[in-house]
Amino acid sequence: MEKKGYGVLHKIVLQGMKSGGLLDFHRVKTLFWRASNALSLDEEQWTSMLAIERVFKEINEKIKLYDVAIMSASCELTGEKFFMFLDMMETPAMRMETLFSKAELELFRKIMTAVLRKYEHFAVPVMDCKDMAREINARDFSIEMAEAFVQKMIGLHYFAKYYLDPKGPEYEITIGIRTIREFEPILREVYDDVMTNCHLCKMTMLHGHQCPKCSVFVHKACHEKYIKTWKTCPGCKTGMVKRVAKQMRLKTQHHQVHRIPRLLLRCQSCIQYQKNGG
Ligand SMILES: [Zn+2]
Ligand SMILES: [Zn+2]
Structure with missing residues (x-):
């Protein structure tokens, strides 16, 4: 790395994050590539995950006085990583x-x-969204416009697609990671009974994996990172099952048969539960 500390590159990146609001890793990388290119810096060096995280840390040091920050967040349903300006x-x-x-x-x-x-699995059918749009008494707001708006909100990660079957095309609408982060104070105030905290990263969450034995909730992304090292439940330390295919099938069965609101953590007691015909 050629230069240390806050500089022109940081300013360009901050501006890009501010106007973008929320960017996926690919777009963040493009932003860093453009900034380093404009400043004739080595693009290879300045677009690595390590450099990106270091620059964000340095920017945050500089801007924390103004109650703004760049933070990372993962989609609760897909685990995809994003960076957002808050x-x-x-x-x-x-x-x-x-x-x-x-x-x-x-x-x-x-x-x-x-x-x-309205729904215990925290997602609404697309048809319901259309019905809600019909209830809105506004001229110049057609169903087509409402549909386009919902799709736009999915693109902006205010909404997210909740797939009923991980392999199928059918999906419902749930709130996305951007809504959870930006509206966090309101969500904790009004919907504290349904919002919870990830046992691993402690952030406010809605959809995730839950251990049926000790009931702890964890983000999909946090859980997947965790089980790479630890083969136990992060809450009760119950051992995990190794075979991925079996885990996935189990998760789907739980979800469809029992309509449990959140995806289940795949632990041994979960298998017991299934075997006992629960
Ligand atoms: Zn987490
Ligand atoms: Zn547990």
Whole structure:
């Protein structure tokens, strides 16, 4: 690494994160590539995960006085990693009012409430979203526009696709990682009965893996990282099953047969539970 400390590259990256809001790893890498290229720096060096994390850390040191930060977050359902720019002083409502119409925001609120209050698996059928759009009394807000808005929100990670069968095309709508991070204070205040904390990273979460024995919740991404080293449940230390195929089948069975709201952690007691015909 040629230079140390906060510099022009940091400023370019911060600007990019600010305007992007939430970027996946590929787009973050592109941002670093462009910035290093513009400054005639070695792109190879400045686009490594190590360099990216170091630059974000240095930026955060600089901007923490202003209650803003760049943080990483993984999609609860896919485990995909993102980086997002978070302004703790600005309310999410303020931010969204500049981006969306009144009717769109009303639909967003309706869908969020339905996700958290109506269904025990925290996802609403696409048909329900259309019905909610019909209830909105706004001129110039057609069902087609509502559908386009939902898709846009999926793209922005305010919403996420919740697949009913991991292999099938059918999906429902749930709230995405961006909503969980940006609306965290509101979610903890109004929906604290359904929001929980990941046993591993301690962050607020909705969808994840749950151990049927000790009931701890963990993010899919945190869990997958954890079981690479530890073959036990992070809560009760019950041993894990090794065969991945068996685990996946089990998870699907649990999900479909019992409609348990969150995916189950794959531990030995889970197998017992299944064998006993539970
Ligand atoms: Zn976690
Ligand atoms: Zn456990």
